[in-house]
Amino acid sequence: MAQILFYAFALFTLACAVGVVVNKNAVNAAMCLLLALVGVAGLFVQLDAYLLAFLLLLVYAGAVVALFLFIVMLLDTKDTASRGFRKVSTFASVFALGLLATGVSAFALRGRLTTPNPNLAAAVGTDLKHYAYQLFTTYLLPVQVIGFLLLIAMLGVIVLSKRWEGLDDIK
């Protein structure tokens, strides 16, 4: 049963990811991205990583992609005539595809992708309490730094988008 569920979610995720790339309509592409994220969240649930699954749904599918959709609709992009591939981009794509195929086959042949024995794995707390405990003890410094990261991100948005006309403090 777990096998079937895994393949179902994996195929669903991949199909949606392809949909993001090939869709010409930006709104449809964003919707596909949302579904792909739901698929990944399903895979996380199967790994017993419930918190990660919920965070993915809440933050990425819920907030980030919704924001994407909002912006796409706000910009109201017309269906621009798609340009054909230039020779150099075709060549680059084929080259990249070759690299990708080499990489994937190398992973399959040499990666020694064995399933680890689950009994040997150290028990890792997956509940919210465990994460919170870690965040406020071991990882307190990165949390503080991220506070400053968010501060400068907000500041940057203001500096780069605020209207200045009529402000006399700017020379």
Added chain:
Amino acid sequence: MNLEVVKLAAADNQWGAIFPELMLACLALALLGLEIVLPKKLHVYIPDFALSGLVGTLAGLLFNFRPATLGHDTFNGLLHHSEPGQVMRAFFLLVAILVCVLARVSLAKQKMPRIEFYHLVLIVTGAMMLLAQSNHFVMLFVALETVTIGFYILVSYFRTSTASLEAGLKYLVMGALSSGMLLFGIALLYGVAGNPDLPAHTASAMNFNALAQFLAANPHHFLASTGIVLVLAGVAFKIGAFPFQIWVPDVYQGAPTPVTAFLAVGSKAAGFAVLLILARDVFASYAWLVMPVLTAMAAATIVFGNLAALTQHNVKRLIGLSGVSHAGFLLLGVVASATVPMAQGAIYFYLFAYLIASFAVFGVMTHVAGANDSDQDLDHYAGLAKESPFLAAVLAIGLGSLAGIPPLAGFMGKLFIFISAFQGGARWLLALAAAGVVISIYYYFGWIKAAFFEQWTPPADTADPRPARTPVSFVSGLTLGSLALASVLLGFYQGPLGQWLTMK
């Protein structure tokens, strides 16, 4: 889970160990507070406040250069305090001071909000200082992202200029790609090192010490090597090494000149600080993989940087591409540092020489540039020697040092790197680097020629195409003068600094 357990776990968070970073953070917040509180006519003094705070922090750091935590881990192994870490802290503070001095000149030509610029510089500097001391991938990534996001804003800061916005967008896309690669690499390493079937597997695989032990026990693991290569690629983006240099010319040209200087010196040095930690300590048992990759990268970077810089007419693109070749020379040092103990000190000396020379050149650039910051052509330097001999002299010394002309500091830096590369046995790479130096002399002297030997004849029918030069104020004159002096003095006498840096 009672309070005692939490207290015990938090006991290792010794905030005193990162006092300079805390100072910068408080200073940055204070700037924003002052902007709200102070009346508008006093706002001109806020940059001075930032500058004096930075100088004070640097003085405090140098005064207490060997704190009690030196050689220990703090914050539960997130940070490791070492002597190179202290050197890099002082380096980044010096960079921030010089960026602020340049920003005073450069921002005066634009209609821009000022205070936020200094705030961003302070936060980015603090993050770089943490980055150079990180001992854990979580800390490394968070600090690196803070630096990168700060730079996204700083690069597009002159938002009325389309070049600046374009540069910001390009840096954003490229930076996101490089962060993605770095994260993939970290995730692979974390996953492999947590596999309970492998020897020396660890639950805290993000920690550099635990990861190094795991890698030493599994010296030829395929997934681990893939992760290592991806992490190296992510770092190579930051230092602008070939083939990840693609963003350099456009971003360097579009960014405001002080930010270009910050990128060229600060961001690159941060990348090398991380690369040294990773390549020498963490990935030491994968030297069979890391060193050939870095060697190939160094060779390609030196060749590409020098050849691409040859044809440039815009000085910002020129210095950006020449910066790529400097990254190549530094990579040569990193390759040598695997076997030669002196190489690490040589890299730090090179970084300091590069800092001094680059900021001399960037300082002159901010004075010569007009209101259109991205349009700085070699032709604008015509007649500089006659009209402002001071700026021309500083420019000549700075460029000479960058080119590696004896007896300037840049020459000694290159010499130390080349000696360690020679001892490390990378002969053919050394020959390539020497050829690169010869090429670099050509384009650096093209710039000096423009400033000294081109006679300026004003065109009869049109207005003067050269932008008006800013008169040199006392502070910037003092800074530029001491940078030029330091370039000369460090070439003759390295003193205890050079001894400490090279004799390790």
